[in-house]
Amino acid sequence: MRKNIVVISLIVLVVGLVLGVSGFLIAKGSIDIISFNLSPGQEKTIELRSGENTVNVGYNSSLPPKILIEGTVSNITYLSNGQAFIVSGTSPSVNVENNLTEPISVTIVSTEISKSLVLASLAFLIGLIVFFVGIGITIYGLVRR
Known part of the structure; x- marks a missing residue:
């Protein structure tokens, strides 16, 4: 030794x-991870960090909820039970609305680049x-x- x-x-x-x-x-x-449940007709808006962010929205439904993105979207990828995109802006946000007839669980993961x-x-x-x-x-x- x-x-x-x-x-x-x-x-x-x-x-x-x-x-x-x-x-x-x-x-x-x-990295920010936010999970929540939405009843039919309910919606939730998540504020993102200023600048450029990668965002993944996952949900437990075969049909997608209504997702509105505030800010400049560079790229959107549709996945089974989710969407991934790059969004930038001074005050970007993601709004998820349950336009289905049953409750859903949603998880949003955002990473500031x-x-x-x-x-x-x-x-x-x-x-x-x-x-x-x-x-x-x-x-x-x-x-x-």
């Missing part, structure tokens, strides 16, 4: 862990790689004589 290699590897492990966790926590702050999200994601990935490199160096240091 090489003590100096093990000590260095533990430092690398801690650096990787700190980078990964901090990147994850910062990225998590950019920003430099901080990109940097946080990069920090998370680098932290993950550094952490696993630290594990490899630790194993090498423990096995080596």
Whole structure:
């Protein structure tokens, strides 16, 4: 066992862990998840963050509810039991109206696209790689004589 290699590897492990966790926590702050139920004829408006957002609207019905988007829509993708789109503006919002005859559950996931999200994601990935490199160096240091 090489003590100096093990000590260095533990430092690398801690650096990787700190980078990964901090990147994850910062990225998590950019994600909003809102779930609610709508009775027939009921509607709900969700305000989004200013700027550019990716939005996913999921529902538990084979027929889609009425979805109105306030803001500039760049891309819409229709999925089974949901829709995904990119919306931007100074005060974008999503309005979901249950135009069906039975209650539905709706989940809206929105992510603000920003430099901080990109940097946080990069920090998370680098932290993950550094952490696993630290594990490899630790194993090498423990096995080596």
